[in-house]
Amino acid sequence: MNAKRPLPIERIDNPSPGFFREHYLDRQRPVVITGVASRWPAVARWSPEWFREQMGEHRITVERSRSERPSNDPLEFLRNRYYEEARLGGIIDVMLSGEHPPGAFYVTYSNIFQKAPALLKDFESLPRTLGIPESWPEAVKERLTLRPGFWLGPAGTVSAxxxxxxxxxxxxxxxxxxxxxxxxxxxxxxxxxxLELPTVIFSPVDVEAPDAQRFPRFAGAQPHETVLDAGEILFIPSGWWHHVRTLELSISLNFWWWTLASVATTARVNYHFVRKQALGLLGKKGTSGASMPVE
Structure with a gap:
């Protein structure tokens, strides 16, 4: 992968909210959390087959690729991806068939809960239970928390x-x-x-197959790795780079929320977005990444 041996990401079991905030959120350290999501009804009940039976006719947005063989190269990935609406049951049938290459179909940050709000009872809002102090006013919690995202993808799917x-x-x-x-x-x-990429929150390096001639500095990067199993949670601090490879047909949930650290990260992104505009590198469809759902 690169010159440095990957370090394992720390794991903790069922931390209290105060412990998590003091040791990981405030210090901006990633961590795998066990003993929390494993109790959710979603982990016990949800599966691709269950969604096909219960919500197969539901229309959902799916990420596609214009390439017959989707590439893990970030620039090719961003150039070729597009979105279309399709029936959820049909998407799951395609994923279960294994007839299409990884990356051809991927449900990303879907708001499936808008049409099926009963699903919200199957899990907890992690920013509210772990990330934001319980004593804060409800209106503040509401403003700081983004909606949860539903992700569904087959083995081999990669997020650059x-x-x-x-x-x-x-x-x-x-x-x-x-x-x-x-x-x-x-x-x-x-x-x-x-700045040559369509969105400034991506790196141009394919971290699984780096081009040493184009990106010699990458050899100095220190990777941190983990394999996330069903019922486990990964906290990714604002600004931490992450690459994701799906090992099995997977359903995931993600929860974004704002802190002072994330406001600072956003200011940095906006600065480079403005630079991109000033240098004339931003096309009519350019974006800073705010509307791009990536894991």
């Missing part, structure tokens, strides 16, 4: 390395995913900002 502007909890409901993280301190090694 990027970072989020907000804090992120990612809960694995079914299946497994391999996560590779890099600290914001490694941004230089990941060639940030890559």
């Amino acid at each position: 390395v990027h970072f989020d502007r907000q804090e992120n909890f990612n809960a694995q409901v079914t299946g497994r995913k391999k996560w590779t993280l890099f600290s914001p301190e490694d941004s230089h090694h990941l060639y940030y900002p890559a």
Whole structure:
């Protein structure tokens, strides 16, 4: 992958909200949390087959690729992806068939709960139970918390390395995913900002098959790795780079929310977005990444 041996991401079991905030959120340290999502009805009941039976006629937005063989190269990935609406049952049938290449169909940050609000009872809002102090006013909690996202994808699906502007909890409901993280301190090694990319929150490096001639600095980046199993949660601090490979047909939930650290990350993104505009590198459909759902 690169010159440095990956370090394992720390794991903790069923932490109190105060312990999590003091040792991980406030210090902006990633961590795998066990003993929390494993209790959710979603982990016990949800599966692709269950959604096909219960919500097969539901129309949902799916990420597609214009390429017959979707590439893990970030630039090719961003150039070729597009979105279309399709029947959820049909999408799941395609994924279960295994007849299409990884990356051809991927449900990303779907708001499936808008039409099926009963699903919200099957899990808890992690920003509210772990991330935001319970004593804060309800109106503040509401403003700081984004809606939960539903993710569904087959084995082999890859999310190219990027970072989020907000804090992120990612809960694995079914299946497994391999996560590779890099600290914001490694941004230089990941060639940030890559103003030639359509969105500045991505790195141009394919971290699974890096081009040493194009990106020699990447050899100095320190990866942190974990495989997330069903019932486990990964906290990804704002600004931490992450690359995701789906190992099995998976359902995940993610929860973004705002902190002072994430506001600072957003200010950095906006600065480079303005630079991109000033340099004339932003096309009519350019974006800073705010509307791009990435894991």
